[in-house]
Amino acid sequence: MKAALIQQSFTANKRENMAQSAARIREAAKNGARLIVLSELHNGLYFCQSENPDFFDLAETIPGESTDYFGAIAKELKVALVLSLFEKRAKGLYHNTALVIETNGTIAGKYRKMHVPDDPAFYEKFYFTQGDLGFKPIETSAGKLGVLVCWDQWFPEAARLMALNGADILIYPTAIGWDLNDSDDEKARQLEAWKTIQRSHAIANALPVISANRVGFEKERRDEGAGIDFWGHSFICGAQGEVIASADQSATILYADLDFNRSEKVRRIWPFLRDRRVDSYADLTKRFVD
Amino acid sequence: MKAALIQQSFTANKRENMAQSAARIREAAKNGARLIVLSELHNGLYFCQSENPDFFDLAETIPGESTDYFGAIAKELKVALVLSLFEKRAKGLYHNTALVIETNGTIAGKYRKMHVPDDPAFYEKFYFTQGDLGFKPIETSAGKLGVLVCWDQWFPEAARLMALNGADILIYPTAIGWDLNDSDDEKARQLEAWKTIQRSHAIANALPVISANRVGFEKERRDEGAGIDFWGHSFICGAQGEVIASADQSATILYADLDFNRSEKVRRIWPFLRDRRVDSYADLTKRFVD
Numbered sequence: 001m002k003a004a005l006i007q008q009s010f011t012a013n014k015r016e017n018m019a020q021s022a023a024r025i026r027e028a029a030k031n032g033a034r035l036i037v038l039s040e041l042h043n044g045l046y047f048c049q050s051e052n053p054d055f056f057d058l059a060e061t062i063p064g065e066s067t068d069y070f071g072a073i074a075k076e077l078k079v080a081l082v083l084s085l086f087e088k089r090a091k092g093l094y095h096n097t098a099l100v101i102e103t104n105g106t107i108a109g110k111y112r113k114m115h116v117p118d119d120p121a122f123y124e125k126f127y128f129t130q131g132d133l134g135f136k137p138i139e140t141s142a143g144k145l146g147v148l149v150c151w152d153q154w155f156p157e158a159a160r161l162m163a164l165n166g167a168d169i170l171i172y173p174t175a176i177g178w179d180l181n182d183s184d185d186e187k188a189r190q191l192e193a194w195k196t197i198q199r200s201h202a203i204a205n206a207l208p209v210i211s212a213n214r215v216g217f218e219k220e221r222r223d224e225g226a227g228i229d230f231w232g233h234s235f236i237c238g239a240q241g242e243v244i245a246s247a248d249q250s251a252t253i254l255y256a257d258l259d260f261n262r263s264e265k266v267r268r269i270w271p272f273l274r275d276r277r278v279d280s281y282a283d284l285t286k287r288f289v290d
Numbered sequence: 291m292k293a294a295l296i297q298q299s300f301t302a303n304k305r306e307n308m309a310q311s312a313a314r315i316r317e318a319a320k321n322g323a324r325l326i327v328l329s330e331l332h333n334g335l336y337f338c339q340s341e342n343p344d345f346f347d348l349a350e351t352i353p354g355e356s357t358d359y360f361g362a363i364a365k366e367l368k369v370a371l372v373l374s375l376f377e378k379r380a381k382g383l384y385h386n387t388a389l390v391i392e393t394n395g396t397i398a399g400k401y402r403k404m405h406v407p408d409d410p411a412f413y414e415k416f417y418f419t420q421g422d423l424g425f426k427p428i429e430t431s432a433g434k435l436g437v438l439v440c441w442d443q444w445f446p447e448a449a450r451l452m453a454l455n456g457a458d459i460l461i462y463p464t465a466i467g468w469d470l471n472d473s474d475d476e477k478a479r480q481l482e483a484w485k486t487i488q489r490s491h492a493i494a495n496a497l498p499v500i501s502a503n504r505v506g507f508e509k510e511r512r513d514e515g516a517g518i519d520f521w522g523h524s525f526i527c528g529a530q531g532e533v534i535a536s537a538d539q540s541a542t543i544l545y546a547d548l549d550f551n552r553s554e555k556v557r558r559i560w561p562f563l564r565d566r567r568v569d570s571y572a573d574l575t576k577r578f579v580d
Contacts, residue, residue, distance in 0.1 A: 115565045134570055154562050156446030156494055157571050165579045189530045193493045196531050200490030203483045204446055240479045241486050272444050275405045276577065280424055281447050284574045287566070289455045 001142060001258050003169075004033035007234040008251045009216030014043050014058075018066070022073055028253050029077040034103075035142040037082040039212040039234070040150050040175040041096070047086075049220040049228060051126040059088035062097060067107055075105030080142040082212075084149060084173040086127070087112070096128040098147045098173055100138045109138035113149040114158060121179065121220065121228055124151070135161035143168035143260055146207070150174040153194070153211065157284065159201035163273075168260040170201055172211040177230035191231055199241035206239045206266040208258050215249050239266045291432060291548050293459075294323035297524040298541045299506030304333050304348075308356070312363055318543050319367040324393075325432040327372040329502040329524070330440050330465040331386070337376075339510040339518060341416040349378035352387060357397055365395030370432040372502075374439060374463040376417070377402070386418040388437045388463055390428045399428035403439040404448060411469065411510065411518055414441070425451035433458035433550055436497070440464040443484070443501065447574065449491035453563075458550040460491055462501040467520035481521055489531035496529045496556040498548050505539050529556045 006024045010017045021042055028036045041047075043066060047055045060066060066085055074081045080103055087097035087110075099110035112131030116124045135158055137144040146167030152158045153172045162170060176194060178187045202209045213234045219227035235246035236256040245254040267273060283289050296314045300307045311332055318326045331337075333356060337345045350356060356375055364371045370393055377387035377400075389400035402421030406414045425448055427434040436457030442448045443462045452460060466484060468477045492499045503524045509517035525536035526546040535544040557563060573579050 114567050114570060117565065119559070119561070130567070135573075151565070154494065154560065155566065156450065156490070157566065157574060160446065161571070161573055161579075164573055164576060189532050193531045196486055197490045197493045200446070200487045200493075203487045203490075204444065241483045242479050269409070270444065271409070273578070275407065275441070276445065276447065277404050277420065278575050278577055280404060281451070281575045283425075283451055283454055284447060285568050285571045286454060287568055288563070289451075 001034055001260070002032045002255060003035040003037070003210060003236065003258050004028035004031070004253055004255050005037040005210050005212035005234050005236065006253050007039065007213060007215055007232055007247050009214060009230070010042065010045055012045050017043050018069055024253060025073055025079070025081065026077065028255070029079045031255065033079060033255060035080045035082070037171055037210050037212045038084060038173060039214045040084045040173040041086060042084055042214070043086070045218050046175050046214070046228065046230070048124050048127055049121045049218070051123045055127070056094060059086040059094050062087050062099060062110060063107060067099070067101065071101050071105035071107070074101040074103060078103045080108070080140050082145065082147060082171055082173060094128055095131060096124065096149055098149050100140050100145055100147065103141055108140045111136070111138065111147045111149070113152060115151045115155050117151040135165060137162055137165050137167040146170045148172050150176065153198050156201065156204060159205055163205035163207060167207060168263070169258065170205070170207050170209045172198060172209070174211060174213045175230060176213055177228040180226045180229060191233060195233065195235065199237050199243070202237050202239060203241040204272060206263045206270060206272070208236065208238050210236050215251055239263050291324055291550070292322045292545060293325040293327070293500060293526065293548050294318035294321070294543055294545050295327040295500050295502035295524050295526065296543050297329065297503060297505055297522055297537050299504060299520070300332065300335055302335050307333050308359055314543060315363055315369070315371065316367065318545070319369045321545065323369060323545060325370045325372070327461055327500050327502045328374060328463060329504045330374045330463040331376060332374055332504070333376070335508050336465050336504070336518065336520070338414050338417055339411045339508070341413045345417070346384060349376040349384050352377050352389060352400060353397060357389070357391065361391050361395040361397070364391040364393060368393045370398070370430050372435065372437060372461055372463060384418055385421060386414065386439055388439050390430055390435055390437060393431055398430045401426070401428065401437045401439070403442060405441045405445055407441040425455060427452055427455050427457040436460045438462050440466065443488050446491065446494060449495055453495035453497060457497060458553070459548065460495070460497050460499045462488060462499070464501060464503045465520060466503055467518040470516045470519060481523060485523065485525065489527050489533070492527050492529060493531040494562060496553045496560060496562070498526065498528050500526050505541055529553050
C-alpha cells in the first residue's frame with residue numbers, strides 16, 4: 001500500500017489553501033498513493049499563536065464544507081484522505097479534529113485531539129476542548145488508522161492505546177516549529193527529540209508511523225509576537241522505527257510503500273506485547289504517585 | 291553530579307570479572323564519578339543463551355558475595371554503584387536484579403527486572419521469575435535512581451512509572467547484541483531502534499538516561515549455537531534525549547555531568563506530565579482491547 005504525506009505552507013486564504021491541498025492530493029494520487037495525509041489544521045495559518053475570540057469563526061462543522069470538498073476529491077481519485085480540521089461541535093464547543101475520508105468520499109471516522117497543549121504561541125487550550133472519543137483507530141479500506149494529532153506525539157500512552165486497539169499504523173498530522181528566540185542548539189535538540197519520540201512509538205508498537213508537519217514562517221497576527229518557524233521534517237518510518245522517507249524544510253510530498261504484515265514479523269522477534277506487565281501498570285492512570 | 295558507566299567484556303571467571311570491574315570503578319572514581327553503573331549480569335558470561343539447570347549455581351544471595359565485595363569498594367571510594375546480579379531469593383526462585391550500593395557501602399535498594407524476555411539465545415524466562423517490587427526509584431545520596439534492566443528498556447510504561455514515582459534519572463544495565471545470522475541492515479535497524487527507544491524515555495519524561503551494555507562475542511556454551519555479538523554502544527543522554535556520551539563496540543568508560551534540576555526546566559517548556567489524559571488511560575492495564 002503506497003502512502004503519501006503532503007508537507008506545505010499556508011496562507012490566511014482558506015479557499016487558496018484548500019485548492020493547493022487538492023492539487024497536491026491529485027499529484028500524490030497520480031503517483032500511486034492510496035492513503036494521503038495532510039498536516040494539522042491545513043485550511044489556514046496556525047491561529048493559536050494568540051487567544052482571539054474572533055478566530056472561532058475559522059471553525060466548521062463535520063460534516064461540512066471541508067468534508068464535502070475533500071470527499072468529492074477522494075471519491076474521484078479513489079484515495080483515502082486524512083484531514084485535520086478546526087471542528088465546531090456546538091455553539092462555544094470546539095475541537096482539534098482529524099478525520100479520515102474513505103475512497104468513496106464518505107467520512108470513515110474521526111479523532112478529536114486528546115492531549116491539548118498550551119504553551120507560549122501554542123494557546124490551544126483556549127480554542128480546543130480536549131477530545132472525548134478516546135484512542136480508537138479508524139477502520140478504512142486502507143487499514144485501521146491510528147490517527148493522532150500533534151501534541152499527542154509526545155505521549156507514549158496514546159500510541160500504545162492505538163496499538164492495543166488494533167491500529168495498523170500511527171498517523172500524526174502536526175504543526176510544530178521553532179521559537180526564533182531559541183538558540184541553534186536548542187532548536188536542534190527539539191527537532192531531534194520530535195523525530196526520536198515518534199520513531200519510538202513505531203518501535204514500541206511495531207507499527208509504521210507517518211508524521212506530516214507544515215513549513216513556513218508565520219508571524220503572530222495580533223500582538224506582533226515573534227512568530228513560529230514551522231520546521232517541516234515530516235517523515236515516514238517503518239515498524240522498527242527506520243526512516244523510509246523524510247523531508248527538509250521545503251514543501252514536498254513524501255511516499256512510502258507500507259506492508260502492514262511486517263508488524264506481525266517484527267512482533268515475533270520483538271514480542272513486547274507478550275511481555276507487558278499489565279498487572280503492574282495501574283499507576284499509569286495517576287497524575288503522579290505521591 | 292558526575293556519572294560514569296563501564297562498558298566491558300566478561301569471561302567465565304567470576305573472580306576475574308569482579309576484579310576487572312573493581313579496577314574500572316577505581317578508575318572512574320579517580321576521574322571524579324560519584325555514580326557508577328555496571329552493565330547487566332556483570333559477574334560472568336551471558337548464560338541465558340541456553341537453558342541449563344546447572345547454571346542456577348551462578349546465582350547468589352542479596353546481600354551476599356558481590357554486595358560485600360562491591361560494598362567495600364563503594365565505601366572506600368565514596369561512590370554510589372549500580373550493580374546487576376543473578377539473585378537467588380530462595381531454593382528454586384531466582385531474579386535478574388539490579389541494586390544500588392550507597393557511598394557508605396550499604397545496599398540502598400534493589401529492583402527486580404519486571405519485563406523478562408524469552409527469545410532465541412535470550413532464554414531468560416527459564417532462569418528469572420519476573421520482578422515483584424514494581425517500578426520504584428531507589429533513593430540514594432546521588433538522587434532517586436530509576437533503575438530498570440535491559441528488556442524493560444523497550445517498554446515506555448516502565449520509564450513512565452519510574453518518572454511518576456519521582457525518579458531523577460533512568461538507568462538501564464543491559465546485555466544486548468546481534469545474532470550473527472542477521473543481515474547488516476537488520477543489525478543496523480536493531481541498534482538504532484535500541485538507542486532510539488531509550489532516548490525517547492528521556493524525552494517523554496524529561497529525565498537523563500544511562501544505558502550500560504557489554505561488549506564481546508560470546509559463543510553459546512552448550513549446544514554450539516551461533517553465539518551473540520554484544521553490540522556495546524552504551525550511552526548517556528540528557529533530559530531532551532540529546533546524547534552526551536556514547537561508545538562504540540570497545541571496552542570503555544563513559545562520563546557525563548548531570549544536573550537533575552534540568553528536568554524541571556525541560557518540563558516547563560514541555561509540560562507532558564501536566565497534560566497526560568489519565569482519565570483515558572485505563573486500557574493500558576489490558577493485554578489487548580478485544
